[in-house]
Amino acid sequence: MLHTLLEKQLRAAVTDVLPDADTTSVLVRPCPDPKFGDYQTNALMSVAKARKMNPRQLATDVVAKLDASQWCDKVEIAGAGFLNFRLKTDAITQTLQAAFRGEHLFFAKTATPRTIVIDFSSPNVAKPMHVGHIRSTGIGDALQRVLRLLGHHVVTDNHIGDWGTQFGKLLLGWKQSLDKAALERDAIAELERLYKVINAECDANPARLEEAKQELVKLQAGDADNLAIWKEMIRLSQVQFDTIYGRLGVKFDHTLGESYYNPWLGNVVNDLLQRGIAKESEGAVGVFSDGSMPPKEDPFLVNRDGEWVADPALVRKSDGGFNYMTTDLATIEYRLKTWSPNEIIYVVDDRQAPHFRKLFLTFGRWQPDAAKRVKLRHVGFGKILGDDGKPFKTRSGDTVKLGDLLDEAVERALKVVSEKNPDLSEAQQREIARVVGIGAVKYADLLPNRQSDYVFSWDKMLAMNGNTAPYLQYAYARIRSIFRKADEAGDWRAAMSSIQLNAPEEIGMARHLLNFGLALEAVGDECRPNFLCNYLYELAGYFATFYEACPVLKAEGTERATRLLLCELTARVLKQGLEALGIEVLEQM
RNA sequence: GCGCCCGUAGCUCAGUUGGAUAGAGCAUCUGCCUUCUAAGCAGAGGGUCGUGGGUUCGAUUCCCGCCGGGCGCGCCA
Missing domain, CATH: 3.40.50.620 (HUPs)
Incomplete structure (x- = not known):
């Protein structure tokens, strides 16, 4: 990736100037503001500081040794000692074309797999x-x-x-109060009921607690009856887990309780x-x-x-x-x-x-x-809180069941899709509602910094606009819509060899595409999926701006090819990025 | 009491080794659908980054004090 190549050259130049310097913290990152350039490093300032050197002088010396002419027009020293890199348009277009050919998708696999x-x-x-x-x-x-x-x-x-003291109470409950019809209808609800009943009894009556403990002792000692009941409880629970995981698209290599x-x-x-x-x-x-x-x-x-x-x-x-x-x-x-x-x-x-x-x-x-x-x-x-600032519960004081939350999300999404797109078949509408609803819930949970508590709200969790999964899915669907029409008009792929970035909206989108790998790496390093959420939201934002300003199918020649290329790569990154968050995309919505 | 975490726009939250003019969504206001999907776009208003010090070229970010909030402190997990 371009920033990696720049980083390598920069480190070499720093080593040239200061042979004993540790360059691991010399990083090249996107500029916060495009007016400064495409990439920057602020590392020279800290290097200079550690050695009590003049930062601008160090920057000057490093630039003198730096050969980035393959990718950059010029390298500027700015402010207290920033180095700003401005990419040659050629370097960007070549990276885009390589991505189009499938050589990469703006990220590199790690050199050191773990x-x-x-x-x-x-x-x-x-x-x-x-x-x-x-x-x-x-x-x-x-x-x-x-x-x-x-x-x-x-x-x-x-x-x-699947083990622990709660099974003493559950076993006692199963043996004394089990409602088989209820178990048939909703096994988990019945198990939950049993636990609550026995738990209350144990609180009120020490003798019951002792009975529960005895059941636990028998289980731990390998009592055949208790083992059989325990295994059945696990089986029934696993059915529930599998249903939820199936809806969420989550799989495990192993389930070792x-x-x-x-x-x-x-x-x-x-x-x-x-x-x-x-x-x-x-x-x-x-x-x-x-x-x-x-x-x-x-x-x-x-x-x-x-x-x-x-x-x-x-x-x-x-x-x-x-x-x-x-x-x-x-x-x-x-x-x-x-x-x-x-x-x-x-x-x-x-x-x-x-x-x-x-x-x-x-x-x-x-x-x-x-x-x-x-x-x-x-x-x-962190925790999920209610709007009273306390751990989130329903009005009646129960926890909100995950299955119910997903149902509600899909239902709300169905309402929106049936309003926005009434011509689609019912089956199509239901599929869109499923993907949009589940995606909205997952994204809403991934978006906040994981360590902070956040306040749950149905409207926010199930929102279909703003910084949400549906917004990203919508950007993807709009691009796919363009390509359905482009495909009808004939083979557009041949034109990809001749492209030229001109409009600021084209350049903005292209620049941002280059940084997909940085977002993925940040997620991997810090275990923070929200970095990827924000990257994708920004990408979808660049696309939305581009979409308003730059007609694709009405353009001709190189301009049309350039815009199609940008659309295609944006769609690929959106799809890959959402997939990495465990969120599906749709061809239309 | 001791320890840990948090305090950023009216509300909910971002803010990547300290870095350039602190961002977004929602809400409010103004425009934009005979033009590739308006689940959209363009723009406006809105901030002593809890507070007082310190460290330095530079602090929302690091250190200390204070105020406010949360969590943990079980022969439960």
Whole structure:
């Protein structure tokens, strides 16, 4: 890509001037304002600062050594020491033509592919998937798509919650209060009802709680009846998950739930004890602070009334049961043995950040050599709030079910499409409504910075205008409409060898196309899909402006060819970009 | 109490190693469909980037204090 080539030349020039300089932070990025040029670097200012040099003098020296004449007319020194690059129009058109021939789509596959495990979605058995699950599921899926696109080897694993203390209550409920007809109608709703009934009883009556605990003990001991019921609950839940994932277009390479790791948990604890990493305390087994960091930063310490006291990561309860810390440790070990990843990414609510700090540190102490070979990364995200600023609930206080949200989105989209395009067949309208509605929901969740909480609103989540998926899909559909007509008029592809960028709207769109790869890389590096959302929104904006100002089919000769080329490449990038966000496109809408 | 996160336009939010005049959507106002899909476009108004200091060529971004809000601190996950 052009900016990469410029970066390489620039680094060489910096090394020429300052042989011992570290050039890894010397980057070439798009100019914030086209009046400065196409690309810029501000890195020379920090290089100069670190060496107490005059930044403009350094810039002058670097420019003297810099040969960018192949791509740029001139390189200007501006402001306190910016270097501005202005691309030759030839360099742009040649890049566009290469893209048209399919040699690239404005991004390069990584030169250093990594194996990356992504752990995301992770819904709980016997509970409905609710609006909150859109976050982990959507962000995780977008990340796996982008990282694959960039050439990494990705393994996705849905670590579903299929084990834990809640099954004691569920088993008790199943045995005593199961409504088989209700289970037939809506299994998840019935399981949820059972849990609520028994949970309330347990709160009011310790004897019931004890019964539930006994059911759990029997399950853990391998009781055949309880195992059979437990497996049935998982099966019923998986049916629900598959329905939702099918609608969202999300797939997993593996679905290894928490229970999968049960056989190893005892050994994990024994090993931790044997190596002196964990110790017994009050009948339980836990990992304690090793004193290697200040108390403020030590997740194994907590301050109570001005005193720093131990806050261990428990790996075995005093009743012999294991904690999710134990499961997570066994899971890391399994993943390393099975896939040898360079990195494991956990797309999980930010509120679990302390858990992951403890987990990663504990694993580092347990298996230091293995830990050096893998980057463990918690990619957190914020909450979805209601307009009262509290966690989002329906008016009656229930969580909003994900399936209901998708239904509502598709319904609203159908209303819009039937108004805008009543001539389409009902089947076409329904298909458009499906793609637009689901896309709107996914995009609305991907657009905010993942770490901030955001306020949910039906209107915003399901909006069909502004910075939304439908706006991007619409841009794509308009381009496809042009090509349906262009195809009728004959073969336009032959003319692509002769193009000439003239109108400012053409140049603006072309310049922005070049930066697709930067957006993808930023998403991969920072695990922030919103960078891609914003890039695509800007691209669609450039297209909309171009579309108003530059007639395509009415133009002739080189002008027509140029505009068709820009349309084609914009359509490809929009499609590829939306696909990387897990959002479908439509030929018409 | 201790720790972490947040505070940007009326509302909801972006803002990529600190970088050039802080952006978008919604809402408000003014124009644009006999012309490739108006789910659109062009334009206007709207800001002490919570606040007070500091660091420096340069701070929404980094550091410290304060004010306001959220979250975490369970032998749950």
